[in-house]
Amino acid sequence: MSNKYDSIKLENQLCFPLYAVSNKIIRSYKPFLDKLNLTYTQYITMMVLWGQDNINQKQLGEKLYLKSNTLTPLLKKLEEKGYINIYKSSNDERQIIISLTKLGIQLKDQAIEIPKAISESMHLEIDEITNLYNTLYKILDN
Amino acid sequence: MSNKYDSIKLENQLCFPLYAVSNKIIRSYKPFLDKLNLTYTQYITMMVLWGQDNINQKQLGEKLYLKSNTLTPLLKKLEEKGYINIYKSSNDERQIIISLTKLGIQLKDQAIEIPKAISESMHLEIDEITNLYNTLYKILDN
DNA sequence: TAATATTTAATCGCACACGATATACTAGAA
């Protein structure tokens, strides 16, 4: 039996489990990230930097889908923790460049074990992981 | 070619597209929800109430995967907007019961068109939607 | 029944997300 309000039932939404799963996974990272003195958003920021040092904020924001209103305070915190340096580009004084400190580079080795622990806790088959990954990037890229 | 740092590349994470897609979808709701004077979290809260009026905060929190530290201020805002009433249970004075106001009930009819607009904007096939939905609930329930 | 344990919600502090706006710098056009 269906009625005109079916469309606004919580259990018929796709947005809701996306939101709830995202929150849940971020929560599940906390015990691991506490050891590294990182929040989740700081962690994914460090991931970008581990892959590409001396990136500017704009490029960083494009990779993370975040803008300066989120990144500026976040980068300041990473700087206070001694993981990154922030300086202005000499080519273009509007841009800021983010570089890893020695401490920030060292952190990389401590992070290696985290993804495995998290992904195991999700209890998904390889197929499910692949499909989920592809569908999510399809949504992101559209 | 693989190396020991592959596991901590952003593009090899499942958590990241989950986080980014969740944020993206919540952003995409904003123009629709502005018309209803609701934030995204307030919207999913209203969805629960449209399905089950006079629910207590605990049950509400279980459905939304949220606790009082998030719900208490959120419910106060919905009360200020005139969409809900909050009162103590007479059976158990620890519990608070949330009920819809007339205005809150009326809002339901304005919300009906939103899910279709959002889901179309994701450009997914039926199969992809089904698989995504099932996988997300598998993660939530494990 | 009195002491203790459990449950429910509220409060606190911190760190995002994000729309809107401001500011500083650069590039392009007249």
Next chain:
DNA sequence: TTCTAGTATATCGTGTGCGATTAAATATTA
């Protein structure tokens, strides 16, 4: 070259999320 448009970052205010703690009410146990 000067005026204007565009770009990159910072700032502000609001509303979450969430771990930790507190407070109040109820349930359990000695």
